[in-house]
Amino acid sequence: MNRKSFLWLLVLALLVGAVVPAAAQGKSITISFTQEPDNLLPMYTTMTFAGYVNQLFLAGVWEFDEDYNPVPVLVSEIPSVDNGGISADGRTLTYKLKDGLTWSDGDPLDAADVLFTFDMWANEANTPQGRTPYDLVESIEAPDATTVVVTFKEPYAPWLGFNFRPMPEHILRPEFEAAGTLDGVFFGKMPNVSSGGYVLAEYEVGNYMRFTANEAFALGKPKIDTIVITFIPDDQAYVASLQAGDTDIGTFFPASDAQGLTDAGLDVRLIPSGYNEGLFMNAGDRAHPAMSDVRVRKALALAFDRFSISRDLNYGVLPPGASYWEDTPYANPDLEPVPYDPAQAAALLDEAGWVDSDGDGIRDKDGVKLELRFAATTRSIRRDMQALAQQWYRDLGIELKLENYESGVFFSSYNEGGPIATGQYDIATWSSAPGYFPDPDTIRFDCDQIYSDENPDGANDNYYCDEKLTELLKLQRTQVDPEERIATFHEIDKMIYDAYIWVSTWFDADLWAVSGRLQNVRLNGSTPYFDVQNWDVTG
Numbered sequence: 001m002n003r004k005s006f007l008w009l010l011v012l013a014l015l016v017g018a019v020v021p022a023a024a025q026g027k028s029i030t031i032s033f034t035q036e037p038d039n040l041l042p043m044y045t046t047m048t049f050a051g052y053v054n055q056l057f058l059a060g061v062w063e064f065d066e067d068y069n070p071v072p073v074l075v076s077e078i079p080s081v082d083n084g085g086i087s088a089d090g091r092t093l094t095y096k097l098k099d100g101l102t103w104s105d106g107d108p109l110d111a112a113d114v115l116f117t118f119d120m121w122a123n124e125a126n127t128p129q130g131r132t133p134y135d136l137v138e139s140i141e142a143p144d145a146t147t148v149v150v151t152f153k154e155p156y157a158p159w160l161g162f163n164f165r166p167m168p169e170h171i172l173r174p175e176f177e178a179a180g181t182l183d184g185v186f187f188g189k190m191p192n193v194s195s196g197g198y199v200l201a202e203y204e205v206g207n208y209m210r211f212t213a214n215e216a217f218a219l220g221k222p223k224i225d226t227i228v229i230t231f232i233p234d235d236q237a238y239v240a241s242l243q244a245g246d247t248d249i250g251t252f253f254p255a256s257d258a259q260g261l262t263d264a265g266l267d268v269r270l271i272p273s274g275y276n277e278g279l280f281m282n283a284g285d286r287a288h289p290a291m292s293d294v295r296v297r298k299a300l301a302l303a304f305d306r307f308s309i310s311r312d313l314n315y316g317v318l319p320p321g322a323s324y325w326e327d328t329p330y331a332n333p334d335l336e337p338v339p340y341d342p343a344q345a346a347a348l349l350d351e352a353g354w355v356d357s358d359g360d361g362i363r364d365k366d367g368v369k370l371e372l373r374f375a376a377t378t379r380s381i382r383r384d385m386q387a388l389a390q391q392w393y394r395d396l397g398i399e400l401k402l403e404n405y406e407s408g409v410f411f412s413s414y415n416e417g418g419p420i421a422t423g424q425y426d427i428a429t430w431s432s433a434p435g436y437f438p439d440p441d442t443i444r445f446d447c448d449q450i451y452s453d454e455n456p457d458g459a460n461d462n463y464y465c466d467e468k469l470t471e472l473l474k475l476q477r478t479q480v481d482p483e484e485r486i487a488t489f490h491e492i493d494k495m496i497y498d499a500y501i502w503v504s505t506w507f508d509a510d511l512w513a514v515s516g517r518l519q520n521v522r523l524n525g526s527t528p529y530f531d532v533q534n535w536d537v538t539g
Contacts, residue, residue, distance in 0.1 A: 026225030027537050029518060032247040034238055034379065035407035036206065036231045041188040042165055043121050043128035046459075047411050048252075048275075048431070055529040056211055056227065057194040058165040059218055061095060063530035066522045068438045070160060071530065073218055074101060074109070074195070079159075090155030090480040091138075097146040102216045104194040107170045111142035116169035118150070125181045127415050130435070130459040132443045133162060136477070154478045157485055161439030163527070168193050183415070197222045197533045206231065222533040233406075235380040242266060248515045248537075251528075254381055255317035258511055267514040273525025274328070274437030275508040276321050279304065279429055281501050284450070284463020286423035288372055290365070295352040297500035299345035300372075300427065301338045303396050304389060306505050308340075313381055314506055321504035323493050329486050330440040332493035338503055345396055356397050363397040371399040375425040377407045382429055385505070400427075414456040421451055423463050431508045437526045440489055441477060445496060446470045464501045 037050035042058065045051070055063075062070045062078060070078045076096045079085025085094045101109040120126055121134035138153045156162075171193055175185045182188075191200055197219070198211035209229040213222045230247070232238040239257045241247040243264040253261070262268045281297045290296045306320040322338070323331035349355075354363040354370050363370040374389060376382035383404065390400040405419060410430070412418035419425055434442040443449050447465035451458040472492050479485040496502055512528075514521050519536040 027223065028226035028228065029224055029248040029535070029537060030228045030230060030246065032230045032232050032238060032241055032250045034231075034233055034235070034252050035377070036233075038408040038411055039188045040191055040200075041167070041182070041185070043126070043167075043182070044188055044413065045411070046129050047407065049407075052529060053209070053229070054165060055196065055527055056198045056532065057191055057196045057200055057214075058167075059195040059197075060163040060165050060527070062163050063527045064163070064438065064524055065530060066524045068524060068526065070163070072098075074098060074166070086159075090157070090478075091153075092149060092151045093156075093159055095148040095150070097148070098218060099146060101195075101218055103168055103170075104199045104214045104216050105192075106216070107168070107193070108145070109166065109168075109195055110145040111148045112145070113166040113169045114148045115140060115142055116173060117164065117167045120167065120172070120176070120182055125176075127181075127183055127413065127457040129413055129421075129457065130443055130449070131457055132435070132449075132459075133158070133477075155480050157477055157479050158439040158441035161435075161437065161441060166195065168195070197529075198227055217533060219533050223536045224532075227532075233378060242513050242515075245515060245517075248518050249512065249521065251510050251512045252379075253511060253513065255314040255511060258315070258317060261513045265516055267516070269512045269514070269523065270317070271510045271512060271523055271525045271528075272327055273508070273510045274325075274433035275431045275510070275525070276324065276326055276433070277318075277429065277431045277505040277508045278324075279427055279503045279505060280420075280462055281503070282423055282426050282428070282461075282463055283501060284423050286463065288370075288426045289368060290352070290354060290370055291372075291426050293352050294498075294500055295348045296354065299348040299352075299396075300393075300398075301500050301503040302341045302345040302348070303392050303398075304338075304503070304505075305340040305392060306337065309385055309388070310506055313384055317511075318506040318508060321507040322497065323504070324442070324496060324502060325434065325440050325489065325493060326504065326507045328438075328440065330489040330493070332490040332497070335493065335497050342392070342396055349396070349398075354397075361394075361397060362399050369399065370397065371401065372426040373403055373424070374400045375403045375405065375410070375419055375428040377410045377430065378404050385429065414451045414458065420461045421458075423451065423461065429505060443473070445501070446473055462501045464499065466495065466499065469495045469499075 033049045035049050037053050038047050039045040042054050059073050061074045062072050065071050076098050079093050103109050118134055118140050121128055136152050139151045142148050176182050190203055194214050197217045199214050201212045202210040211227040213225050215221045235254050239253050242250050258268050283292055310319050320337040322335035325331040353365045356363050374386055386402045393400050414421040434440050443459045447470040449458045449460035450463055472488055476485050476488045510525050517537050520534050522531045
């Protein structure tokens with residue numbers, strides 16, 4: 001975290017002090033997160049829980065329903081060739097905003113906010129966590145206050161997954177002009193206007209957020225008046241809160257607790273989300289020198305018993321996967337989960353020259369010990385997985401140093417010194433998905449997305465570059481023929497699999513628990529709060 005961001009957090013903490021949420025007016029519910037959002041501006045975060053909060057206070061141009069069909073929110077219709085919203089060559093998209101949209105403070109929400117949003121993502125004065133697809137835009141114009149025409153440099157196939165959330169120009173433009181950047185702006189910690197179903201009314205850092213219903217929301221004022229989000233990082237306490245009825249809806253609890261929550265009367269749902277828990281291998285210069293050898297990365301994958309993890313830690317609910325696009329048409333059907341084969345792993349390490357030359361039990365080469373850093377968040381199941389891996393790898397002659405970070409630190413940006421973004425790890429584990437699920441597009445494996453001082457807004461924290469892979473990733477973004485695009489992804493998938501830069505640990509479908517007092521709750525794995533305005537409570 002940089003100094004400016006820290007000072008903003010300190011100021012916020014002093015402002016709210018040790019207060020408790022104000023008494024809820026009307027109907028209220030409590031949502032609990034296992035992690036606290038790191039930033040509330042979409043351009044500065046890739047964190048799942050931050051994305052959930054974005055859905056509450058920043059409306060998208062559209063959302064996806066439980067069947068992943070697009071549902072208009074700020075636009076009057078989804079662009080198509082038939083309605084003139086998509087050009088015949090697939091390069092130009094026309095967004096028709098609804099008439100009369102406003103922010104929660106009454107200021108008009110119109111094309112100017114969309115233009116501002118595109119400008120801020122692409123502006124070199126800012127360092128967002130990835131610029132794509134804003135950097136693929138050739139031109140953007142607004143013929144009138146409710147029309148925005150975006151022309152891409154090439155046909156842009158993943159457009160449907162690009163359900164961006166306009167930012168408030170009238171609030172952020174003065175901050176940008178005063179500071180010369182949006183990096184570290186207070187709005188990212190305490191947004192004071194909303195276009196979504198709810199307005200953030202109160203935030204005690206480390207404790208809770210309180211949201212109140214937004215009467216100006218494009219889809220109508222929500223039925224529930226107050227939503228309180230609490231942060232409970234401990235898995236046992238999190239599950240206890242659900243069982244006791246203190247939390248009305250939650251997710252990312254251990255699979256081992258699913259049956260207990262069902263027995264306690266909660267509605268437990270398993271919802272595919274495009275996410276996979278996986279091992280990320282750092283192949284860059286900041287990693288241990290062994291990590292640049294694909295034989296070593298393959299050995300690490302083979303020596304990792306993901307099957308026992310599925311059985312013992314996930315109770316068989318979340319099985320190992322093979323593809324970054326598991327359970328979608330884009331997954332290569334010929335791939336199988338990497339087997340557990342420590343004998344083959346040992347042979348590969350021998351072949352790569354990593355042997356125990358001095359008899360101390362740890363392999364070495366050219367005077368360098370095979371000692372690796374294994375990084376994760378503080379989530380309990382990841383700590384358990386690290387401890388198991390430490391023993392498996394020790395048996396193989398590899399010493400693991402286990403490193404754990406609070407999620408806000410773990411996922412922080414390159415400029416903030418985040419351990420993953422800056423490549424200060426050898427192996428790491430977290431749950432990730434393509435950038436615009438349910439579309440398969442991702443930029444994290446592109447060569448030109450590797451982080452550096454000159455490219456702090458990158459997205460490739462594997463620090464791995466294969467020019468052919470990058471070419472294919474860029475090609476698929478231009479392929480408007482679905483079958484051609486699927487075939488390209490099958491080739492991409494095989495290249496990632498064979499490079500052992502990412503290896504699935506388990507297919508991370510989301511587990512949700514919903515209390516009996518909550519009604520009309522429809523969820524999906526992409527934008528789960530897409531219908532929050534229709535949620536209701538009984539009793």
